[in-house]
Amino acid sequence: MRELTFDLLTRAGGDACKRRLDVGCGTGLFLDNWRRRGTAERLTGVDFAYPALEFARQRTEAEWVTGSAAALPLRDQTFDALHSADVLQHLAIREVGLAFEEFARVLSPGGLVALRLRGPRWLTAIPDTDYAVTFTPAQVRQQLERCGFQIVYLSLVNTLPSLAAELRERMSPANSRDDAPVKGITCHAQGDPRSAGLSLYLRMERVWSYTLGLPLPFGHTIICIAKKRG
Numbered sequence: 001m002r003e004l005t006f007d008l009l010t011r012a013g014g015d016a017c018k019r020r021l022d023v024g025c026g027t028g029l030f031l032d033n034w035r036r037r038g039t040a041e042r043l044t045g046v047d048f049a050y051p052a053l054e055f056a057r058q059r060t061e062a063e064w065v066t067g068s069a070a071a072l073p074l075r076d077q078t079f080d081a082l083h084s085a086d087v088l089q090h091l092a093i094r095e096v097g098l099a100f101e102e103f104a105r106v107l108s109p110g111g112l113v114a115l116r117l118r119g120p121r122w123l124t125a126i127p128d129t130d131y132a133v134t135f136t137p138a139q140v141r142q143q144l145e146r147c148g149f150q151i152v153y154l155s156l157v158n159t160l161p162s163l164a165a166e167l168r169e170r171m172s173p174a175n176s177r178d179d180a181p182v183k184g185i186t187c188h189a190q191g192d193p194r195s196a197g198l199s200l201y202l203r204m205e206r207v208w209s210y211t212l213g214l215p216l217p218f219g220h221t222i223i224c225i226a227k228k229r230g
Contacts (some may be wrong), residue, residue: 017080022086028056070095089118156219
């Protein structure tokens with residue numbers, strides 16, 4: 001999904017963006033990869049978890065800032081491209097709209113925003129709560145257009161793995177997350193056949209989404225590229 005985001009950003013003109021911001025940068029992996037695409041004059045990572053930035057500083061050279069997506073400690077119109085992956089779903093519900101407004105505020109006219117968000121479930125709806133928010137593509141479109149963005153690409157992704165996860169939880173809800181100590185996510189060692197199979201599947205999805213440009217019908221993840229209107 002990260003490679004799909006890069007492909008979509010490149011097609012939208014992202015490689016020409018000189019001032020790049022990653023909101024919820026974690027340990028800096030995306031920024032480190034992003035620096036190798038095009039020529040960046042300024043790379044900035046923002047994260048609420050200060051310890052993560054200590055790892056980021058060791059990974060790549062950039063400006064590292066502690067802050068929240070809902071209140072970015074950055075000046076108006078100081079970036080040409082903004083990326084935020086798996087961040088907005090971990091805000092309080094009242095902060096979600098503020099984060100979209102902040103993204104628009106710090107981007108210059110014509111700037112690009114690339115988002116990855118938690119998508120809707122299919123079999124069992126889970127009510128939104130603070131720090132566990134779900135989005136639909138329609139909600140993402142509404143928020144972005146409200147803040148002055150034009151949608152370039154918007155689709156659900158991660159279709160079959162998401163469906164498999166829901167079916168597994170439906171069949172054995174009591175045991176579905178026993179082996180997933182962090183946010184319901186199970187980690188597999190590098191070279192694990194399950195990881196290899198998932199990687200191959202997501203590559204096929206990437207070809208479908210990028211080459212054909214067709215939206216997928218279901219998935220627990222949303223990827224979106226939008227451009228701030230002038």
